[in-house]
Amino acid sequence: MIIFQHVTKEYNHHGTVALDKVSFKIQHGEFVSIVGRSGAGKSTVVKLLIGEDKPDKGQIFFGSYEVNKLKPSDMPEYRRHIGVIFQEFRLLTRKTVFENLSFALEVAGRPQREINEFVPQVLEMVGLTDKAKNFPTELSGGERQRVAIARAMINRPDLIIADEPTGNLDPLNTWEVIKILMKINELGSTVLLATHDKEIVNTLGQRVITLEDGKVVRDEEHGRFLIG
Numbered sequence: 001m002i003i004f005q006h007v008t009k010e011y012n013h014h015g016t017v018a019l020d021k022v023s024f025k026i027q028h029g030e031f032v033s034i035v036g037r038s039g040a041g042k043s044t045v046v047k048l049l050i051g052e053d054k055p056d057k058g059q060i061f062f063g064s065y066e067v068n069k070l071k072p073s074d075m076p077e078y079r080r081h082i083g084v085i086f087q088e089f090r091l092l093t094r095k096t097v098f099e100n101l102s103f104a105l106e107v108a109g110r111p112q113r114e115i116n117e118f119v120p121q122v123l124e125m126v127g128l129t130d131k132a133k134n135f136p137t138e139l140s141g142g143e144r145q146r147v148a149i150a151r152a153m154i155n156r157p158d159l160i161i162a163d164e165p166t167g168n169l170d171p172l173n174t175w176e177v178i179k180i181l182m183k184i185n186e187l188g189s190t191v192l193l194a195t196h197d198k199e200i201v202n203t204l205g206q207r208v209i210t211l212e213d214g215k216v217v218r219d220e221e222h223g224r225f226l227i228g
């Protein structure tokens, strides 16, 4: 379970309140979209949840962790529970697709036996078995994002966070990515999707948390994207 309890984040030097007493709970296995205009606070939710930044007030829990209290030395272990997908893919350009995935296992200290087993599994899941030896520059945007999803999945995290994962993709590739996220959710992982894409959210028909100016203004079980 994820809990945000009265979470406030200010960027003082700019006088900006990025999140203002934000509270919500997400149960294991949910598919939740966080929506809002640019600047509403979506990425700040992601940054605080993955421990990249700390709240000024409030508490954040994920499973047995109180995230706001984690020390830098706790982070590698904590982050292994979470797979993150970003708009700009963030792949290692000098490594092949296979190496991008095996590297994620190596840094987590996994044995070679698991690398040989897990890499082909996730490649098959995202439909890129035949691209294992290619470099990211040899792939389309949609294929790169599918590699990033495979990498996020490979350590079998409890939670997948996708921050504007389709921001750089055309409609066809957008739907490929969303279908994979739905599949991941059906297989049991919690999925948190931050997006400003109305069509995706309205088609998903899942829970929607709407942010406006750093505040939760709606939280609906089968929500729609209502911002103009």
Ligand code: ADP
Residues within 6 Å of the ligand: 011, 014, 016, 017, 018, 036, 037, 038, 039, 040, 041, 042, 043, 044, 045
């Ligand atoms: P979104 O992801 O919904 O576009 P963000 O969470 O990125 O919104 O930003 C929320 C607000 O916080 C915005 O006003 C943004 O300008 C501000 N903000 C985000 N990160 C920083 C930062 N590192 N320094 C100063 N202001 C920031």
